[in-house]
Amino acid sequence: MAAAEPDSPLYLGLDFSTQQLKAVAVDGDLGPVHQDSVQFDSELPEFRTQGGVHIHPDGLTVTSPVLMWVKALDLLLDRMKAAGFGFSRVRALSGSGQQHGAVFWRTGAARTLTQLDPGQNLHQQLTDSFSVQDSPVWMDSSTGPQCDALQEAAGGAMRLADITGSRAYERFTGNQISKVRQTRPDQFQDTERISLVSSFGASLFLGRYAAIDYSDGSGMNLLDIRDRMWSQLCLDATAANLERLLGEPCPSTAVLGPVSSFLQHRYGFSGSCSVVAFTGDNPASLAGMCLHQGDIAVSLGTSDTLFLSLSEPRPSLEGHVFCSPVEPDGFMALLCFKNGSLTRERVRDRCCSGSWDVFSQALDRTPLGNHGNIGFYFDTMEITPPAVGLHRFDANDRQVSSWSPELEVRALVEGQFLSRRLHAERLGYSIGSGTRVLATGGASANRQILQVLSDVFNAPVYTIDLSDSACLGSAYRALHGLVADSGVSFLDQLRNAPEPQQVCRPHRSAPQVYDLMLRRFAELEQKVLEKSRI
Template structure:
């Protein structure tokens, strides 16, 4: 039984494999939860993992009616348990991001005239022009992605506008494919919803608007202006703005509950429906991140959620509108080589024992004596690369490390990459920054200690499960409290607090200072500081001609001068030199043009020593580019600018003189 009646908000999650619901009381504690698992509870739809994988191996869809029937089942389960629907003040929810639903002409009439005598799925079965919805796992729209990027002037131009380069799973590209391959079905479509706004529409009994945050995952929304990009809409399909409707703030109350639920289940007719959003934005709300905070999910894939004030969209990662603060943003970064990579190194170097793995971390010093490794046994997402790459204290690439060094190199390398990529999107560690760790590896204190040291911030852990559901319930309370007019943090201040797990080791901050070009110095974490704001001018690259040097590991994907078939061990980066942001564009495989105002130089890479030769007019005294002798691959690349500034003008340095920003 559901227990005694209590005022509450519901949080829903229409995820890939199930529909889940939680009820959260006024004390912000969860007192009811339930779920319907698609494969187990709805076997008639024949899904595996909640989806249909088509013969081409690229197309992945889910039956829309399966989601509708799952809602029927879970509501009937709640009713049978004695749940008092009349006590629900408001509800909100989340949906798997990027998936889309296509309502057939006339579907709006069916929604507004639902009979309380019949379940939803029996009344809506003829309401969809596409019966199987494309979902986030789909990767069949490469042609549409390239077309959109070309139309918008390149991948970086699209990213600057919409928060991401074109991705196959993003909704705009999926819509373009449906228009091109199924024009009749597209013409019969009167409304296109995301999974989130589709679910909200079921509760409203009318079409719900797409919210800003989930709308950011479509390659269609201008994230700064919070309006649809007319150019992107036109590039994908005709009449698309009309079919999508107007986007709304994520904290908006989009209406009251449909009379269908009042009559069939006993909902209060004043129950408010707050705009549904994507599962990742809802998770940010569930973990109650604030400005400067990071959430790190250490699972099969590692995922970073970041709260940003001033984002820097790049070719990797995603920038979304913030689901709880319309003036700010969130970033999402996904790393495929997560727990499976850690388990593989555990098996190889710690006799399959997490205890031995932790012992190795405790036995090695912070910074690993200058030894650094990056491990990608499967093709990585951020960046696209595969293989294991190890560098010793002399910055020479080596084939192997001692076992204890290997373990620390893996963990430090994983977290350094996360920090570098986060800073590439505009993230900055702040004095109040805290890291919230979830997932399997968050139970290992020694792994968390490395995380704290690399980010120089305390790490907390939480017992909150179903963060998207809980975040949706929190957002429902926020919507009731007048949404954006009331800080989200004030609404959820009584929620259960995360527990402090570890704090940074004394001295970690010193290891994050800019290196001064000494490859032998114990400055292993200086790489994680490459994009710390050295009084950036705030200039933005001018796409498509100019591309900022966003940090990405082993980023050059073509052989240099045709000398090698492997990916070059180089580290393109955004150069900050005492307040000057350099932007660049790739000239060809061996040169990068770095320019800002009157300062231009050409970096040429030759042979194995990474010799850098300045070109006109960069050979003047205004700049100096060099590489230390004896380095391997591209070696260390540093940029110095003159005249020499004081220490005050470079906040990441404690010494006066030119600041060397090091790559490897």
């Protein structure tokens, strides 16, 4: 990390992600000068989460305790203070949150937020501030009936996608709000504000409710992504007077105000430190990787996501279009795959004695194309495509029940990336000679996994130094937020950011192997989908 002048300005980025809360600070030269994180499962064991969440007995409902996120922020800031972090030098901060998650603030919470006592931590003071203690998160798939109702009200799935950028998805916040309204009417009645995880994080820094930004707001099935306003049709179909509970949405580059007096007094933030709107972790990642037109980003976090910049929205029944987090009139496309790192961990534990090294060796020791074996690994109901279960096929497309550990590891990773490529191409993405694949997220630390990614996509893979681009992107967005109003573009402001480094090049034989395999994969996926429907 770069040494910084003692009084030079800093820009702070936070990321409220599925499994941890992370922070990174960069200086004016965009070099990271401080990094920290709090792991929910191991450092806040009293909340008894696994992978940061609670999976309910129905197997569909997935939530996280909202107070865990509050307590994690106390812990993170206390730890940074103890390490001598220069809070007073922070000129601006921003952040990101796992997308789609909803926070329900209890009536009276706005007042509590403005009256926080610097002598006590946030967790003590906000204990009674939430009407729903268990926030629904992106892994939830329990709102099928609410999705059907919304699509019917909108005039069909495609019509809803045209308005909001996506057909109805179970995890999208509007459908989660409908479910809470229907199944917990008392708690819903006692709610004065609904935030996304991102705007909830911003509210903790502002000391008042923060607006939902256009980009993360696009993951709710409620925002008209072209007009950048709530869609009245979708609001009405979700809950009465919902606009009041959500507040006005804002541009993702908006400066929301100064950091709260609570944080100034408790940690020594300056009164002139600006809070820039928080956004979703995927939009923030796009900022952190300084994605250019033509690049495709692959985030290998708890979920795997693929995203790219778009100038024109072309919503379809698969994937999502969001407002861009960095360009005032731009858009981004995104695909989400639920069975990402946690599935890789399960196979690592079963086939590789829990060791990533053994997992990586298995990839090194097996050939491209895995002798024609193709696997689908959907431990839980997948989002893209909506299928479930484990399905293994040999070179003759015959279903088999098991493979050697090494074949299993390669089948898993190849299957995951074939699926990522197939669905990206269906979204209109074409992999050409100049294509850069930018990898981020926890698993992007694994070079062998990235080699398979490079081979399957037949494109070079690049990474940035920090595996958490959402956090870094938040620090960059904080810096850009200060000048965005004067018309300076994000990429211009960030032109001195460290360039992503190439880490893998595709093997010469890769196109021959995977172009063919992709066609078989598409046919087999169709079979698997039909089986999942039975």
